[in-house]
Amino acid sequence: MNQLEQDQxxxxxxRAEIDRSxxxxxxxxxxxxxxxxxxxxxxALLASxxxxxxxxxxxxxxxxxxxxxxAHLNTVIYGWASMAGxxxxxxxxxxxxxxxxxxxxxxxVAAGLWNLGLTVGTVGILMGYSTGIxxxxxxxxxxxxLFSGFAIVTLWSxxxxxxxxxxxxxxxxxxxxxxxxxxxxxxxxxxLLLMLFPVKGIPQACINWWFAHNVLGLWxxxxxxxxxxxxxPKVIGRPIYSxxxxxxxxxxxxxxxxxxxxxxxxxxxxxxxxxxASIVGSVMMIIPVVTVALNHHMTxxxxxxxxxxxxxxxxxxxxxxxxxxxxLEGSMMSFRFLNEPFHFTHRTIGHAHLGMYSFFTMTMFGSxxxxxxxxxxxxxxxxxxxxxxxxxxxxxxxxxxxxxxIGGVIQGLELNxxxxxxxxxxxxxxxxxxxxKFVEGFKAQNGAVPFLEIVHGTLLWLKLRTVSGVxxxxxxxxxxxxxxxxxxAWGRRHIGPTLFHDEDAADYDRALRQARADLTxxxxxx
Amino acid sequence: xxxxxxxxxxVFLTFAAAWxxxxxxxxxxxxxxxxxxxxxxxxxFPPPYSGEALxxxxxxxxxxxxxxxxxxxxxxxxxxxxxxxxxxxxxDPRDYVHDAPHVxxxxxxxxxxxxxxxxxxxxxxxxxxxxxxxxxxxxxVMPPYRFLFELRKIVGQPSPEALELxxxxxxxxxxxxxxxxxxxxxxxxxxxxxxxxxxxx
Amino acid sequence: MISVxxxxxxxxxxxxxxxxxxGLWWALRGGQFSDFQKGAQSVLDDDEPTLRPCDVxxxxxxxxxxxxxxxxxxxxx
Numbered sequence: 001m002n003q004l005e006q007d008q009x010x011x012x013x014x015r016a017e018i019d020r021s022x023x024x025x026x027x028x029x030x031x032x033x034x035x036x037x038x039x040x041x042x043x044a045l046l047a048s049x050x051x052x053x054x055x056x057x058x059x060x061x062x063x064x065x066x067x068x069x070x071a072h073l074n075t076v077i078y079g080w081a082s083m084a085g086x087x088x089x090x091x092x093x094x095x096x097x098x099x100x101x102x103x104x105x106x107x108x109v110a111a112g113l114w115n116l117g118l119t120v121g122t123v124g125i126l127m128g129y130s131t132g133i134x135x136x137x138x139x140x141x142x143x144x145x146l147f148s149g150f151a152i153v154t155l156w157s158x159x160x161x162x163x164x165x166x167x168x169x170x171x172x173x174x175x176x177x178x179x180x181x182x183x184x185x186x187x188x189x190x191x192l193l194l195m196l197f198p199v200k201g202i203p204q205a206c207i208n209w210w211f212a213h214n215v216l217g218l219w220x221x222x223x224x225x226x227x228x229x230x231x232x233p234k235v236i237g238r239p240i241y242s243x244x245x246x247x248x249x250x251x252x253x254x255x256x257x258x259x260x261x262x263x264x265x266x267x268x269x270x271x272x273x274x275x276x277a278s279i280v281g282s283v284m285m286i287i288p289v290v291t292v293a294l295n296h297h298m299t300x301x302x303x304x305x306x307x308x309x310x311x312x313x314x315x316x317x318x319x320x321x322x323x324x325x326x327x328l329e330g331s332m333m334s335f336r337f338l339n340e341p342f343h344f345t346h347r348t349i350g351h352a353h354l355g356m357y358s359f360f361t362m363t364m365f366g367s368x369x370x371x372x373x374x375x376x377x378x379x380x381x382x383x384x385x386x387x388x389x390x391x392x393x394x395x396x397x398x399x400x401x402x403x404x405x406i407g408g409v410i411q412g413l414e415l416n417x418x419x420x421x422x423x424x425x426x427x428x429x430x431x432x433x434x435x436x437k438f439v440e441g442f443k444a445q446n447g448a449v450p451f452l453e454i455v456h457g458t459l460l461w462l463k464l465r466t467v468s469g470v471x472x473x474x475x476x477x478x479x480x481x482x483x484x485x486x487x488x489a490w491g492r493r494h495i496g497p498t499l500f501h502d503e504d505a506a507d508y509d510r511a512l513r514q515a516r517a518d519l520t521x522x523x524x525x526x
Numbered sequence: 527x528x529x530x531x532x533x534x535x536x537v538f539l540t541f542a543a544a545w546x547x548x549x550x551x552x553x554x555x556x557x558x559x560x561x562x563x564x565x566x567x568x569x570x571f572p573p574p575y576s577g578e579a580l581x582x583x584x585x586x587x588x589x590x591x592x593x594x595x596x597x598x599x600x601x602x603x604x605x606x607x608x609x610x611x612x613x614x615x616x617x618d619p620r621d622y623v624h625d626a627p628h629v630x631x632x633x634x635x636x637x638x639x640x641x642x643x644x645x646x647x648x649x650x651x652x653x654x655x656x657x658x659x660x661x662x663x664x665x666x667v668m669p670p671y672r673f674l675f676e677l678r679k680i681v682g683q684p685s686p687e688a689l690e691l692x693x694x695x696x697x698x699x700x701x702x703x704x705x706x707x708x709x710x711x712x713x714x715x716x717x718x719x720x721x722x723x724x725x726x727x
Numbered sequence: 728m729i730s731v732x733x734x735x736x737x738x739x740x741x742x743x744x745x746x747x748x749x750g751l752w753w754a755l756r757g758g759q760f761s762d763f764q765k766g767a768q769s770v771l772d773d774d775e776p777t778l779r780p781c782d783v784x785x786x787x788x789x790x791x792x793x794x795x796x797x798x799x800x801x802x803x804x
Contacts, residue, residue: 064669538744
């Protein structure tokens with residue numbers, strides 16, 4: 001603490017230097033990520049429309065549903081989420097290690113490799129060169145380019161960590177450091193075993209799901225949580241409620257998450273012990289999730305009014321709450337009696353978006369609202385656009401999640417012997433009686449609902465999902481405009497190294513410092 | 527500090543265990559599986575794909591059929607895979623020994639296809655269904671795969687494999703719709719999907 | 728052929744697992760887990776200190792400042 005105070009002047013200058021050193025590579029990563037987000041949203045909308053209007057753009061082979069869907073998944077996963085994640089990771093790493101980013105130009109090269117890989121991969125999928133393995137559809141050359149780009153990111157993270165000037169390793173650094181190793185480990189393993197020399201049949205499915213699930217839990221989740229653990233205290237000006245719990249949460253996540261993947265194969269043609277082990281791992285995930293949820297909630301406790309003011313906080317809290325919900329839902333859905341009826345339905349797509357969108361994407365938006373002004377030295381130009389962004393994506397997501405969950409549950413019940421479709425029963429008996437007869441029918445295992453009736457029942461929900469996609473696209477477009485304005489200096493210039501409101505700081509800072517001085521003896525032990 | 531050793535060992539074993547459990551042991555346990563040869567009839571189960579069917583499988587993978595169709599009949603007490611008639615028995619790891627990439631699938635926007643060859647053996651049905659799903663399954667949300675077919679001018683006699691299209695779907699006078707090589711291979715693959723054989727233990 | 732890849736992947740996994748264990752060992756030895764209070768405070772410093780939220784919608788700045796002052800007074804009282 002003393003050393004910090006002595007060093008205060010030096011640290012302010014160094015922090016400005018850190019932000020300057022990160023500016024170019026992080027902005028390149030962020031700008032690319034937004035490009036891929038828009039591309040991915042576009043593919044998503046196409047796929048969504050195709051699911052209820054199969055004749056839409058049906059005569060172009062490169063835009064058939066089976067190619068647009070993986071194009072959506074891979075552009076948002078590797079393009080949007082990973083690139084936004086990498087920029088956030090680099091900036092957080094430098095801030096927390098308190099050293100500038102060295103040779104930033106190399107990271108621009110990494111971004112170039114990554115973008116090239118994505119372009120090759122996406123065009124490859126559309127042209128029909130998909131590998132046919134979910135979450136890994138990019139053909140081999142694209143995977144190689146992605147890996148080369150990532151190798152640079154990993155090396156730079158290690159080098160930054162090795163040079164660090166900060167004594168303490170903050171909890172976010174644990175998460176980030178783990179993420180930069182976990183991702184290449186997963187990626188290399190699957191590329192070796194599935195692409196270079198593919199194993200056949202069921203072991204392939206096990207490895208596939210081991211990867212696809214771990215890439216969420218061991219690559220995206222750590223970055224999202226690291227950002228939350230850093231930004232939450234920063235934005236509300238209060239340390240994490242229980243630092244001990246945050247560390248415990250990290251280690252328990254590291255221990256249990258690995259196992260969760262095979263719950264995608266429940267009752268499938270795999271040895272039962274694999275699935276059982278995976279279910280146990282999934283359920284044990286409750287421990288890290290509850291520690292994180294409790295911690296976030298208690299940190300925020302009493303500061304909920306701040307959600308009104310801070311865009312960063314609003315997105316981050318949305319993300320943090322979604323993390324809790326998605327993880328608990330995931331643990332629950334691994335149980336056999338829920339997994340078997342509902343796993344192969346639209347509900348699973350809803351669950352996946354609750355994780356990748358509502359948790360990770362929202363957290364990345366929040367991080368960008370905090371980080372980008374510090375990189376460009378400019379504030380966001382328009383509060384109205386920020387609001388359009390927030391409400392577009394928040395309402396859009398809520399609608400999408402509800403549609404997919406409700407539609408998926410109905411679909412799951414009908415697929416598994418409800419006897420008669422909900423639609424028919426409602427037409428015959430009205431809503432209340434129709435629904436209760438439907439549930440009774442499922443319980444009594446009344447027999448098969450004709451498949452095309454099930455399909456017809458999902459149409460309403462799929463159409464509403466397209467509406468939600470339009471809302472999301474509007475939000476994303478608003479954000480892209482904000483970003484362009486900020487980078488091109490259409491926003492207001494702000495003075496000083498890193499603070500958001502230096503021009504306002506002086507007059508209210510005094511009052512706050514006074515308040516802080518009054519609180520200090522009670523607040524901290526030292 | 528003494529039990530630190532145990533903590534470390536625990537951490538390592540947990541990490542190793544997950545990888546061993548989900549990657550290594552499944553491979554150890556299952557990669558030795560081979561197709562079974564019936565001593566009496568000399569037949570092999572599951573039968574290896576023909577060249578045509580393998581080519582069709584690559585079309586199946588390329589067009590992403592597996593995003594909406596699973597190929598697994600599950601056991602378990604909470605689903606109706608068997609009751610729906612999607613297969614005569616639960617799928618076995620041995621059913622997949624020829625498969626790479628695996629196309630187990632993760633969605634049932636459309637029905638399971640593990641035994642579609644047994645359920646729907648008609649060439650004619652498959653071609654019509656691929657050309658325009660509405661012709662065979664009104665209300666389906668499956669995309670039409672017209673790009674796997676050729677619209678040809680009839681020269682001399684009409685082709686025997688031309689689709690029997692009626693009404694609004696039929697091509698202009700003097701033209702016919704014939705499946706491309708890819709469509710023929712895809713149908714060969716779909717028809718080969720028949721896992722109704724039994725394994726001998 | 729397959730075994731070569733498996734040995735490779737196995738090796739990577741061992742390396743990875745070992746690095747995790749090493750990380751935990753290093754953190755315990757270095758006293759990373761000895762003072763949680765200090766650890767939690769380490770991201771907040773005199774420039775962006777406790778009780779100084781540092782992010783806000785541009786057009787709500789005035790209102791926000793009043794809210795902050797109100798809260799500061801409330802705590803003082």
